[in-house]
Structures are given as structure tokens and as C-alpha cells.
Amino acid sequence: MARFLCPACGAEVPFRTADGVTTTCGSCGNLLIRKDLTLESLGKVATLADDLTPLQIGAVGKYRGSGFTVVGRSRVDWAEGTWNEWFVAFDSGETGWLAESQGNWAMLKEVPSSSAPKLDPKALRPGTSIAIGKYTFEVEDAREAWVAGIQGELPKVVRPGKKYFSVDLTVPAGEGGVATASIGFPDTGPEVYVGEWVDFPEFHFAGLRVLDGW
């Protein structure tokens, strides 16, 4: 855990993960970027609109026996919908992403983009097969997306509104269970994430938002 002071308001700002690059100050709402031993303010970020997600930063859960804490959130929009990507810090120091899409939950970890062969966004359409590591995935969705809002600690600088190509893939059930993958094509180069679908109760979350009426 690294602790810094917010350059805008002086409040204490922690960084929970070694991968964390940006975070929002809990007191003044400024977006802060970590540069070596200091923080730089990038200005205020609009607070993410309240929605009906049960998850919140600070919640803790378990995945395959390892405990993790939710430290950041990125809300991603596309032409026909929206989903949440939660940045999580495992007790072991590893980090991962919890994708929440229409009530479906998947835990993904980044893998080197070299584990997927030549990735051409134009060739990835629903039904296309590509191999990542030892699995053969099929494209389920391929569309343009952009980050609509951020919250908490994230491992990269995100520019809200900047469009990038996003591809979701699944493995035919029976070959590797319910593995799923996601590939993003931002300007900085393809980012490949591999993981699996998990039913919400299997995370054994604690510290969830209490939703009135539910």
C-alpha cells in the first residue's frame, strides 16, 4: 500500500496495487495520476451516475480460493448498451478485472498480447475463431466502445469518450468450461484478457451496496 497526498486538497490518497496508475481523490474528486513518487492532478471527473449495481469500491470477495478487494471501476458504453469493468486487487498482489454485463459476471486477467496470434480487428466478427493460449475462442460480440466514466484506482490512464474496438469471446462449452476472453484495441495496442464466467453467489461478496427494495 502506497500512500500519497492529494496535490489539490491535501487529503490522504492510497494506492492499493502496484499496477494502479490513476485514482480519484475521495475528498475533492480530482483524477490523480501517479508519477514516480508524486501525484499529478488531471482535474475533476464527473461522478459516475448511480445505478443498480450491487458492487461498490471496497467490497471484498473470493475467487478460486483467493480473496480480493474491489478498488476501481470503469463504466463502458457502446451504441446499444453499457457495462461495468471493476478493477480488483487480490490478496496475493495480483490484479484482475471483474466484468459486469447485464447481470453476468466474469473474472478476467490480462495476458500478454503475444499469446494471441496476429490480431486484426477487422477480421474479428461474431462466429470467427481465434486461438489464445491453449483455448480456441469464438467471437460473440465485436463493437466500438468507449469509457463513459471512472471511479477509484485503475491501472492505466483512461480518456472518457475515446472510442476503441472491443471484442468479447467465448469458448464452446465442453472445451475448457465457461472460459471467456475480451480483447480491446486502444491506441496503445491490443490488450488481451482471459478468464471465466462466474455466478454472482460464488464470489461470496461482503460489503455490497444495500439496495432498497431488494
Added chain:
Amino acid sequence: MQKFYLYFGTLLIFLAAVASSRGYSLWSSVTTGRFSPTGPRAYHK
């Protein structure tokens, strides 16, 4: 329903086996109209 069929069938087969072992033929009885042995009766001729 299945149990009923099983019990009924077992009973029916048992009855068929007993009838045959006694030499009795249901089919023959139906065609001749005689369901029980006509004898024995005292013979006077």
C-alpha cells in the same frame, strides 16, 4: 400405474401358467361355450 401393470401382469401370467398346467384352455372354453368340465356325472348307459 406402472406398479399396477407389473402386479396385474404377474398375476395374469401366473394364472395362465396354472391353467395350462391343469390342462385348461380359456380359448377352447370360449369357443365351445363350456367353461367347466362337464363331468364327472354318473354314467348309466
Added chain:
Amino acid sequence: MAGDLPPESGAPPASAPPPASKPSVRVFQCPGCGATLNIKAVGQTITVGCGSCGATLDTSREDVQLVEKGQVLKRRIDLPIGTRGQFEGSVFEILGVMGRHDEASGYAWKEYLLFNPYQGFRWLSEAGGQWSYVSPLKGVPKVDDSISFKTGMKPRAELGGRTFVHFQNSVGIVDFVIGEFYWRVRKGDKSKLADYVDPPDLLSCETNESERIWTRCTYLTPEAVGAAFRLPNPLPYAIGVAPNQPNPYLERWRGLRDTWFLFTIAILVLFVLHKIRSPHQELFEESLHYEPTATAAEKVVRLGPYEITGNGNFELDLHADLNNSYFDADVDLVNDSTGEAHDMQVGAEYWSGYDSDGSWSEGSTSGDDLETGIGPGTYHLVITPSAANGANTPTPVSYRLKGVRGVSVGSNFFLAWLILSVYPLFTFFRSSAFESERWSNSDYAPSDSGDGDDWSSDD
């Protein structure tokens, strides 16, 4: 636990329990008619169908946009928006209703969107009173498209060790939307649908330009849906057979078939044993002649004595040289030891001729009689024959009479087997009829009408 961690940026203070979140219902006015509408699945809902004016609204941004005006038609909505029901151990709320129809056949169905913040979205699909509980499929089934009309092999999808057989392809067109939806949808939207069945489940693959979604649809009776929502009134009856409706006769048929098979084996074994144990002892075979001109005393034939050693039956077999005549004989089987007699009767009639249609014949030249309860003893037979022609004039007849004791009686077993075959056969036909009706609505219906029943939209 949240209480053990130091405060994270953006997290509530660790010391106090997280305050209950107000449901953040988003309230706004319909740009089409001004009616007050609200959104419960805040952050997810981007399309709203106004229940008052039928307009389709885009709610993805701060300002609500009118996409399309609409009209409100009288529709049967079995599950009103806001109704809550219990599924998979969680409470779900109806957020929206969408009506679609198949482009080719006009067959219409409704899809009710269910929502729970922890479980996500589900659907209830309804057509003709038949319901399915629809959930998103994690993972993609393995699809084998090979098709053979010779072997009747249809395309199939494999998932979790189960094989789902292709039922139909269709194009779904949206007719109306009322309530909240988490994707952009409007009247007229088309998508390709491919259904694969393995009752009570159905796998559906829905494809449009940007995505492909697989769902699993599990059959529900109207009673089950009514119970899940605790509806005061029962839902409409289910009509016909749904693609994923379980066959109530199949289990029964399978059980009966196995029992019937066991019965058949048992009957065969017992019959063979019976046949082996039957003495089938021929006591006599005599060639005799009936002469009508003889005296009454001369006409009576006496046969015997014969020794019968066991208990059982006694069979008389008659073969007569008949030519448009009949023959009858009263036979007394007398036990000399006990003085008791059994009455038997054996006869035959045979008629033949030639007419405009050709030669004809009627009757038989042989006959038999069986008597049971014959005990051991010395027996003789007293035979009183008679014979006449078609004019009832007595005629002479030569005949052969055979007497066998302890004949096997296979007919009892055969009759039992016939009786026991009725119920399984009946169940098999019911099960087959059910499957025929199921498949009459598929792409593989044998009739040339193609899609079987034409389910018209109930709008």
C-alpha cells in the same frame, strides 16, 4: 470484511455500515404524451416503451429522446410490469414486455424481461399459453450442421454432454415494446433465430449484425408461472405441444416397455417349460365310418379301454371326408373305475362350390374338443355320430378320430401376452402422437404446409 480495511477512495467509511441505497428510480416524462414514466434498472435501461401512448424512447443519455411514436392496442399482458416472482431462489421483477412474430408464419410470442440486481436478467417467453424460463448461456454449444434426409439426422447442438436437436430457424420481428430494456430495440427490428430442443430445454441462438447470443429456455407450465408470481387468477391454458414440452408418456412408455419385455421372456420360458412337461400321450387314432342306413345300435362306436395315469386334459381330434356335408358326434368319455362320464362333442362342416366369382369354400373338415379334469383310471369312449348333406339328408362319412391326453395349452399364454401388450402399445401410440404433434410445428413437419399450425398474433 469491509470493517477491517482502511478507507478506500470512493468507499463509505469503514466504521459505519453502508447506508441503504435508495432505489434511484429515474423519473421522467414521455416526450410523446407527457405521461410520467420511471426506470428501475438505472444505468442499464436504454430503451423504454411508453405504456400510455406506445412510443419508443431512447433513455441512454440524460435527455430522453423520442425514437418513434406508437399506438396503444388492446393486448393481453399476463404479467404486468412491476410484478415480482420467485425463480432460482431469487426474487425477480418484470421490467418490460416485448412482442415478436416470425416473419414467415406470423406465429407470435411475448417475452417478459425479469430483473434482479444480483442475478441479472432473465426472460419468460410465452406463446399459445406455453411458457419457458430463459437464461443466458455461458459458453457456446458445439453445433453440428450435418443433415441427412435418408437417416433422418437433423443438425444438432451439444452442450454439457446433452444433444439438442435442431427444431426450427425463424426470423423474429419486434411488434411492440412496453417498459424497460437494456439494449436498443425498436418495432421492426429483425434477428435470426435457431432453436435446438432436448425437452424440457431448448437452446436458442439469436443473431443480428453485431452480436450472437445463446440462451437456454426451460419449459414451464402455466401453473408453475402462476405459482412463481402468486397470481390470483390462473393463466390461459397451454395450446398444443411446445417444442421443449416434456413428453408425459415417454417415461411411462419406457417403463412399460421394459416390463412388457420381461413379461414376454417370462411367458416364453413358462410356455416352453409347460410344453416340455406336457405328456401329449396319444391314446388312439382310429379310422371310422358313419353309415346312415345302419341301425341305431350299429351306429354307436365303442373305443377302448385306455389307461390314463395322470391328471390333466383330454383332446379329441376329428378329420372327416366332407363334401358339402356336416358331421357331428356326441362322445362320452367313461371312467370304468369310478363309473363317471364326461360329455364331449366333436364336429365339422365343409361346403364348397363354384360360382361367377370362381370357386369358394366354407368351413373346415376338421374339428376338436378339449375336456379338463380327467383323473387317472381306465376309460372307454362311446361315440354317437351323425352326418348329413345340405338338404339335411343323412349321408355316409368316413372320418378319423384321435384321442390325446395331456395336450399342452399354449393359448393361455398367448392370450395373457396379448392382454399385456395392449397397455404398452396404447402408451407407445400416445407418446408417438405427442412427438408428432411437437414436430408438426418444426421445420421438419412432413406435411407440405411447412410450418404446421399457423399461430396468429393475438393482437
